Amino acid sequence: MIRSANPLAQEPRYELVTRVLRDNIRNGNLPQGLVLLEGPIAAVMQTSRVPVQSALRQLLDEGLIHRFDGRGYLVGSGQQTVTPIRHDIRDLQLDIPRDVDDALQTRGTWLHVYDHVEKQVAQCQIFGEFRIVETELAEYLGVSRTVVRDVMARLQERGLIRKNTSSHWIAGPLTARTLREKFELRSILEPAALRLAAPHIQYPEVEALQARIGSDPTLTPEYLSEALLELCIARAPNTELVDLIRSNRLLLSAVNRALSVLGLPRDETSIDQYQTLFQLIALHPIDSAAEYLRDYLSIIERRYLARMKIVAVVSVTGGFAPYLISQ
Amino acid sequence: MIRSANPLAQEPRYELVTRVLRDNIRNGNLPQGLVLLEGPIAAVMQTSRVPVQSALRQLLDEGLIHRFDGRGYLVGSGQQTVTPIRHDIRDLQLDIPRDVDDALQTRGTWLHVYDHVEKQVAQCQIFGEFRIVETELAEYLGVSRTVVRDVMARLQERGLIRKNTSSHWIAGPLTARTLREKFELRSILEPAALRLAAPHIQYPEVEALQARIGSDPTLTPEYLSEALLELCIARAPNTELVDLIRSNRLLLSAVNRALSVLGLPRDETSIDQYQTLFQLIALHPIDSAAEYLRDYLSIIERRYLARMKIVAVVSVTGGFAPYLISQ
DNA sequence: CTCGCAAATTGCACTTCGTATAACAGATAT
DNA sequence: ATATCTGTTATACGAAGTGCAATTTGCGAG
Known part of the structure; x- marks a missing residue:
């Protein structure tokens, strides 16, 4: 429970x-x-x-x-x-x-269990196809099927799970194609949002952060990616756009987490690229930053693909939440 | 029922x-x-x-x-x-x-009632804020509350309804701000999708359609807008992107329908613009078409706003589905 | 000091939502 | 054929929000 x-x-x-x-x-x-x-x-x-x-x-x-x-x-x-x-x-x-x-x-049990399930479901997908049985998840979470179905409906709407022909819930597998589509979306949405956000960015914060990059070891690529979203992109005055960006990133950051857990080496070179990016943003004319962001995204897409290929070889069996049944 | x-x-x-x-x-x-x-x-x-x-x-x-x-x-x-x-x-x-x-x-009752509810809910929003009571909708549709809650959850995920502080379901009102955000999204997503779709467009079909514009009176702006989506934009090899475009258009086309029902004059000038657009697409170098599409979107945004202002003056009371309670 | 009135406050009834539970039929896999 | 899982219904109960009516408080006028 x-x-x-x-x-x-x-x-x-x-x-x-x-x-x-x-x-x-x-x-x-x-x-x-x-x-x-x-x-x-x-x-x-x-x-x-x-x-x-x-x-x-x-x-x-x-x-x-x-x-x-x-x-x-x-x-x-x-x-x-x-x-x-x-x-x-x-x-x-x-x-x-x-x-x-x-x-x-926050109100509603489903909201409280949602995050937990979302994380688990997102994380397992690099390792193949998993099935989720409503009653088992309900038992595991200690809630009724009503709540579970609510959670499943939201996960489906957000593109994290789907149904197979026999209408069972399926998560994954995360294919190269899915990854490509997600990054394609990112490189459409995020540079556009960055442009829109330009007048609303707190530049002093960005500069302060940028100055710490390289010397401060707590500034991991994941942290910087989050910072880029919260400090810059999410300032865009369009809540729908920002929500889309967030939900589109979801699977990708779960992949990242899962890969780190597996012990794959961190991608240290991207720290330099974040520094350049924050520098460009701080310099105000936002267009070059947006262009750089787009290029940068296509670079990490390739890195993600490469790392996923490694995972495909290393077969991982254990460590998933018990309600995730490997197919 | x-x-x-x-x-x-x-x-x-x-x-x-x-x-x-x-x-x-x-x-x-x-x-x-x-x-x-x-x-x-x-x-x-x-x-x-x-x-x-x-x-x-x-x-x-x-x-x-x-x-x-x-x-x-x-x-x-x-x-x-x-x-x-x-x-x-x-x-x-x-x-x-x-x-x-x-x-x-299609399987699942909720799918069968969903479209009906979606249409009604989308259409009412120009006229202000409405409340939806689960039990009443259930009675109206002749289904259980379970199904209704499923429908509501999806509508919420797709941004058509929300909850107020007392967790009642609320639809609308469609404000100028919402409209702006939706069009902003359109002009980010649709030109990008058009570019991606370029190699997959069936050009003969587009040319055939383009030739009929002007002479064939069945080619209304709504029809052409649909055709643009299905024949061109939706050919983009990115299902997530296409789905986003579809769901983002939803409210806007509902507004359009609602305005037509009210008897507001149709926007005939946009037919010419569609002709230009289809011409540009048929000419292959897709960039100019994408640019034109972006410009065109900002033009119709203004038209939508203007028409909404008219509606704000004409107060409409009746004609909504009985489960939509005007606030 | 008391009275009277407006504003604040509570009690209560009425709704509605969130969740649980049991049940059964339809559909599929084995 | 049997076992398993989902889709849906029905029912129930607790939690929470709202509006109205009754009551109390604050406060100024006389």
């Missing part, structure tokens, strides 16, 4: 709200006698009033808060009488842990 | 097979005494043997075929003895109606 990286993600909202309030009362962030009102709490936690209601009821049961003759609850057990303190909770710097905040933002 | 344009789509496969065989026996396509075997029939109908089995059993019940001392069935009631005719059924030109064939091809 894997479910999510963030175990809080499955808890209902009211549990999360309860947790936050409880912790903040215990650590004294919310002083004794403070009047707790549903509405403002809901606003702070970015939810509706209903989960806050349940949370307050639960805290009342636990004796951390008590009622008084007025609206809302007072912090404290109510053993000794305190004068109600009325204060906007937004000013009290409520301590909301990062993971709780994350869990409050 | 709408379900599908094709009512056959919901019938089980064996019903469809039965129907085809029955009709072909009745109209004499399958002569008396012909040996019917599961395997070949399954191959012709592009299905597995099980549905064919049931179909044959049913035909046996109906007395249209009968058993004999051999594998398979003989056409005919079996009242008088006939000598078995062995003949590959594939050569007999079995008459399979188009709609039955369609129904046999």
Whole structure:
């Protein structure tokens, strides 16, 4: 049972709200006698009033808060009488842990398991064709088939899996042809996005990054590729375009990860090319950068192909998620 | 209860097979005494043997075929003895109606209702924001919520609907910004695809079409736009790219349809531009055609915007599918 | 100090969505 | 033929959001 990286993600909202309030009362962030009102709490936690209601009821049961003759609850057990303190909770710097905040933002179990499945499915594809059985994946994830089918539908829409003639789910294999198509798309989309992004790039950041390349060993090709996307390309004022670029890159970066795991040597020469690229971007006239990006993409396409050929020889059998059945 | 344009789509496969065989026996396509075997029939109908089995059993019940001392069935009631005719059924030109064939091809109820919903959802968006309630749509379509959720998930992935903060499904509104983004994408993708398609275009067809433009009144701008896609752009040897282009056009052609229904005058000047475009394509050096296409796209973008502004003034209330709730 | 009113707040009923579960038929593979 | 898997239905329940009506609070006028 894997479910999510963030175990809080499955808890209902009211549990999360309860947790936050409880912790903040215990650590004294919310002083004794403070009047707790549903509405403002809901606003702070970015939810509706209903989960806050349940949370307050639960805290009342636990004796951390008590009622008084007025609206809302007072912090404290109510053993000794305190004068109600009325204060906007937004000013009290409520301590909301990062993971709780994350869990409050995203809703839906399928979103929490999706990333995990996506990564596994993308990664296995270089090694051939795999089949996915809904019921097994459901069992593995500890969710119902309903959720699994939701995940599968999205993976299909994003081009990561398909159905064979007997309508079973199939992932892969990643062929040279698929790779070619993906890179062809990249070299259409990414230079175009870079041009559109030009007026919105934070040039100081790019220059700072560019200066560190070569000396800072943490700047791997993967990191730089990500940086290029986030700092430059994704600034293009066209969300659909950016989304397309992201989803098109997905399989490729999974391939990269999988190859690194296999221990194939990293491609150090591309660091120099990233340096040139960031230099060109920093120099503003964006056209040369876009042209260079296009050339660069056709170079890494060839490198990807070469590395994939190595993998084809080395037969890998183990190490896949158990719900991925090699065909 | 709408379900599908094709009512056959919901019938089980064996019903469809039965129907085809029955009709072909009745109209004499399958002569008396012909040996019917599961395997070949399954191959012709592009299905597995099980549905064919049931179909044959049913035909046996109906007395249209009968058993004999051999594998398979003989056409005919079996009242008088006939000598078995062995003949590959594939050569007999079995008459399979188009709609039955369609129904046999696509599997899954959701596929059958999808197109209908997609069209409606795309069309309403110019007129503002609409909400879709799963249960109502399910009732309207006569399917379960499972199927509806499948459809909604796909529509969401394809960018036609989204969820609001309370996770209700929302379609639209189609803003000037969305329109701009879609056209920006078009002018990135379509010229690029046209270039890639150049070696695969059937030039005689293009020339033939081009010659008819102007004189043939059936060649509307919509028709020509479709022809450009199918005859030229979609020939690009990159299925992902072509799929993206298709799904990106979807909303725009829905807008077009909706505007025509409203009675807005058709844009006749663009016919000339299509003529120029097809001429350029026929002249082979594809670059000028690609450039022209890009320019042309920026022109129609402005036209679309202008027409949308007219719609904004004319308030339209009725005429939407009942499951689309205006906000 | 009290009254009265507007604004804020809560309680509650009503919806809708997310997920689970069981079930069965259709389809395929073995 | 049998076992396996998918497609779909039906049902159920909890979680969460919304709007309305009733209540409380804040605050200024008298």
